[in-house]
Amino acid sequence: MGATLAKGHLEARVLSLVRKPSSLEPRVRDALILGAYEIGYLSTPIGVAVSQWVDAVGSTSPRAIGLANAVLRKLSPLRSEVLGARSRVVQGTLSVDDLELCSGLPEWLCARFLDERGSEASATIALGLAEAAPAWLVGVISDARMGVLEDAGLEPKAEALPGIWRLGNPARLESSHVLERGFCPEDLSAFEIALASVPKPGGSRLEVGVGRGTKALVAATLSSERGALGRFVCVDASAERVLEARDRFARAGLPATLVHGEGRDLEAHLGDERFSMVFVDAPCSGTGTMRRHPEIAWNLDPSSVEAPGHAPLPQLQLELLEEASRHVEEDGYLLYATCSALREENGQVVEAFLSGEAGSRFERAGLDELPVFAQLGKDAQDRLKADGFFGSEFSTKPVPEGPDLHYLAALRRVHA
Ligand SMILES: C[S@@+](CC[C@H](N)C(=O)[O-])C[C@H]1O[C@@H](n2cnc3c(N)ncnc32)[C@H](O)[C@@H]1O
Structure with missing residues (x-):
């Protein structure tokens, strides 16, 4: 996981030490990248790490043993560079370079974290990426x-x-x-967002982007346990996920209508039906979940997550939100969530929605006024508020050993 997270930096470093990078066999290159990770980021004695990875290279390509030995030895300064960056990150005197080296993330992502969240939160994110995600x-x-x-x-x-x-x-x-x-495994922040999407007792609920149905099942279970399960309709563009969600609802004995369809054309499936709670769980970059999905860091193209109108992902998110908004009843709620850590997919999408024609019928709503609050005991209410469920937006606060970074905004329909 660590080597995947830092893959771009490790690969560049390894290739800079090879005379003809294009002639490096892929398996040798991979072994050198893994070796670079162990040398730079783990606590194995450097000599031991070098000899283990030289052996690994030798077992796949005996001709490359000399090259591996030379490259891995030249990588030994990486350990003190990483330790130096880590200590500056811990002390809070960090630069983008330190954040990159310590977290393994690409420069553009570190720069955006620093810009959006400041050094303390960025340091917590960077240090947290080296730890296993809690379960x-x-x-x-x-x-x-x-x-x-x-x-x-x-x-x-x-x-x-x-x-x-x-x-x-x-x-x-x-x-x-x-x-x-x-x-079922679920991250704490994602679970809290699922709770926020519980409709009023007996109220109807639409989820766009239901995926395998984890949040919808949480919301349906809570409503059902309180004897107040209304109509649940869930839509997703992935046929496979809808089938899985259908199966999970059936096994839980909970009724719901699960539709395989395009979230930007809900009318085709729903006509003009309106709901008291409409929840858009948007497809996103997943940058809030990189401890569990380290491959995201280097696969993501920064140009895909520019502001709405300038990049495909925020544009899709905005269009899903606009389409879903047409199915909210008066005084009903429209929730928008992502597991992205980037404002271009979060607050900027909500702002773009509110400044457009569809958004003119909505105003921001208080998260602690959502219907679920009246259905929870005081301890649960206090816990949600302590975790950040107040105001009209929730964004997971990075804390050591804390949940992934999720985002939620709440809106209320005020005009028909
Ligand atoms: C964040 S995931 C949903 C997670 C899910 N709600 C859960 O609780 O497990 C986003 C979902 O949006 C779906 N999606 C992507 N593009 C879509 C579109 N244009 N219309 C409808 N769903 C879409 C994806 O298939 C994916 O399942």
Whole structure:
């Protein structure tokens, strides 16, 4: 995971030490990149790391042993460079270069983090990327009890929210078979956003971008457990995901209409039907989830995440939001969420929507006024507020060992 996250830098460094980079065999290049990671970022004694990776190269390409030895030895200063950058990041006296070296992320992403979030939050993000993401499970069936997770040795710790447990021992997850018993992995911030999307008791709910249905299931379970499950309609452009979501709803015994369709043409499936809660869980860069998906960092083209109107992804997000807004009933809510850490996909999309024709019928709504608050106990309400569910926008605050970076904005329809 670490080598994938820092792949671009490691590759450039390795290739700068090779006379004819184009003649490097792919398997040798990969072994050298992995070796560069171990030398630069892990605590293995450098001599041991060099000899292990020379052996690895030798086992695939004996001719390249001499080259590997020379390149890996020349990489040894990387360790002190990374340690130096890490200590400046910890002390808060960081530059974009330090952030790049410490996190492994491309320069443009580090520059955007620094610009948008400042040095303290950027430092937390950079240092957090080197750690494994925490694991939570949500119980999508009503008899899901903490005892099941305890018996499985997962060391669950209840959060002050209904139906989510943090796992002290996630390594047991695979062998525990709890995923076949109605539990499902979910990030804490994503779960909180799912809670925010619960409609008023008996109210109808539309989700655009339902994916495999994880958030929709959380919302439906909570509504159903309170005896107030209204009409749930979910749309996604991926046929495969819709099938999986259908299957999961059926197994949970929860009724919902799951539609395979284009979110920018909802009329084709919904006519002029309106809902009390419309939730756009938008396709996005996923830059808030790079601890779990390190390949995002170097696969993402910065030009795809410029402001709406200038880049494909924010433009798609804006169009999905505009189309979904046509299906919100008066006084109903329109929620917009991403797992992006970039304002171009978050606040800027909401601002572009509000300044357009469709957005003129909406105003910002308080997150702590959403219908779910009246359906939760005081501890859960306080927990949501403490985590940032107040005002009209939520953006996960980066904290050590905290959840992924998610974003949510709440709007209310004020004109028909
Ligand atoms: C963030 S994911 C959804 C996660 C999901 N809501 C959950 O809780 O697991 C975004 C989803 O948007 C879907 N999507 C992408 N483009 C779309 C479009 N034009 N119309 C409808 N859905 C789209 C993707 O297939 C993907 O499942």
